[in-house]
Amino acid sequence: MNNQSLYWVDKARVWASFAVVVIHINALFLNIYSQEIPAFWAFSNFTGSLVRWSVPLFVMLSGFLLLSSQSQSLRDFLNKKMKRILFPLIGWSAIYYLYFFFRAKYLNGSPLVLSNVVNNFLLGKPYYHLYFLFLIFGLYLATPILKVFIQNASQNLIKYFVFFSLSVVVIPVFLDYFLPNKWFGAIVLGNDSMFNFFIQYLGYFLAGFYIANYTRITTYNVIRVWIILFFSILVTMIGTYIYHDTGYFYSYLSINVMLMSLAVYYLFFYYKNPTSFTFEKIIRFIAPNTLGIYLIHPIIFELFPNIHQLSFKVGPLIGTLIISVIVYLISLILVIIARRIPVVRNIV
Numbered sequence: 104m105n106n107q108s109l110y111w112v113d114k115a116r117v118w119a120s121f122a123v124v125v126i127h128i129n130a131l132f133l134n135i136y137s138q139e140i141p142a143f144w145a146f147s148n149f150t151g152s153l154v155r156w157s158v159p160l161f162v163m164l165s166g167f168l169l170l171s172s173q174s175q176s177l178r179d180f181l182n183k184k185m186k187r188i189l190f191p192l193i194g195w196s197a198i199y200y201l202y203f204f205f206r207a208k209y210l211n212g213s214p215l216v217l218s219n220v221v222n223n224f225l226l227g228k229p230y231y232h233l234y235f236l237f238l239i240f241g242l243y244l245a246t247p248i249l250k251v252f253i254q255n256a257s258q259n260l261i262k263y264f265v266f267f268s269l270s271v272v273v274i275p276v277f278l279d280y281f282l283p284n285k286w287f288g289a290i291v292l293g294n295d296s297m298f299n300f301f302i303q304y305l306g307y308f309l310a311g312f313y314i315a316n317y318t319r320i321t322t323y324n325v326i327r328v329w330i331i332l333f334f335s336i337l338v339t340m341i342g343t344y345i346y347h348d349t350g351y352f353y354s355y356l357s358i359n360v361m362l363m364s365l366a367v368y369y370l371f372f373y374y375k376n377p378t379s380f381t382f383e384k385i386i387r388f389i390a391p392n393t394l395g396i397y398l399i400h401p402i403i404f405e406l407f408p409n410i411h412q413l414s415f416k417v418g419p420l421i422g423t424l425i426i427s428v429i430v431y432l433i434s435l436i437l438v439i440i441a442r443r444i445p446v447v448r449n450i451v
Contacts, residue, residue, distance in 0.1 A: 112164055119164070124430055125427045127400070127404070130151070132419055133147045133151065146419040149340055153336060160367060163307050165239060165242065165311065166242070170311075185243065188239055192240060195229075195398050196230075199233065245301060253312065268306030273306075273361050276356040281349070307361075314368060315372055331362055331365075335366065392438040392439060395441065396431065399437055399438060400434040404430045
């Protein structure tokens with residue numbers, strides 16, 4: 104795979120990282136508007152529903168890149184890939200624990216308790232967004248086994264495994280949200296921890312490989328995918344409005360978000376060719392920094408607790424967009440600087 108053929112991957116990574124920023128900014132507004140301005144909450148729900156595909160898209164892109172890569176020895180693979188994710192996992196966990204300490208001492212945040220530090224790390228959530236590093240770490244460890252399966256399995260068997268891996272997660276999650284006793288998901292998937300996050304996203308990981316290598320690209324399929332995307336966003340928005348207390352329709356493992364994410368991934372793959380030389384240069388410039396942007400951006404907007412006030416002046420949609428762009432650009436600048444520092448660049 105040459106750099107030109109992977110332009111669509113870079114483009115998807117950039118948009119996925121921006122979508123994550125939008126989700127987190129928008130989540131702040133959703134909490135505020137639910138108490139103050141219900142109409143603004145509805146607009147923020149619309150914004151949040153548009154971008155739920157962010158993290159699943161990251162996982163599918165990782166699946167495509169890792170499972171499509173050239174074969175190498177197990178030792179070489181682990182030495183090369185584990186460093187890329189293990190250093191950020193340890194480094195950013197330490198950074199966010201220091202951030203916790205800073206907030207507790209200077210910003211009236213919750214005190215840092217050692218038992219909570221250990222417990223949150225074992226849960227795979229040193230900070231709310233760092234679970235992504237734990238799930239990617241697990242998928243990296245599983246990749247050599249999955250590659251052996253893919254190299255020896257038929258297309259139909261791979262397709263079945265993708266369908267099975269997705270179904271065995273989304274069905275229990277659906278039942279767990281809507282059954283009176285929330286036990287089904289725990290029995291099938293186990294309680295969330297640093298050890299099993301990757302299992303929940305295995306279907307996305309495999310789907311990233313399958314769609315890019317086996318799915319037929321036809322005009323009819325593209326039209327169907329656009330229809331699926333439209334209705335999955337609509338279901339997300341309406342479902343969240345009706346059942347907002349459950350949080351199900353925003354879950355990355357819900358049926359609606361799964362369909363939305365698969366559709367978005369397919370469309371990024373379909374519209375793979377650059378449409379503008381300038382836009383292509385911007386995408387390729389930002390793409391190597393997307394992991395760092397994902398990791399650092401919560402600190403940027405959390406240091407400005409009254410940032411939501413802008414939305415009261417310009418409206419929730421424009422306010423979310425403006426603040427997201429500002430946070431994204433500041434994060435990008437900081438990551439670019441960090442990548443020039445010898446030790447720090449290993450974690451961004």
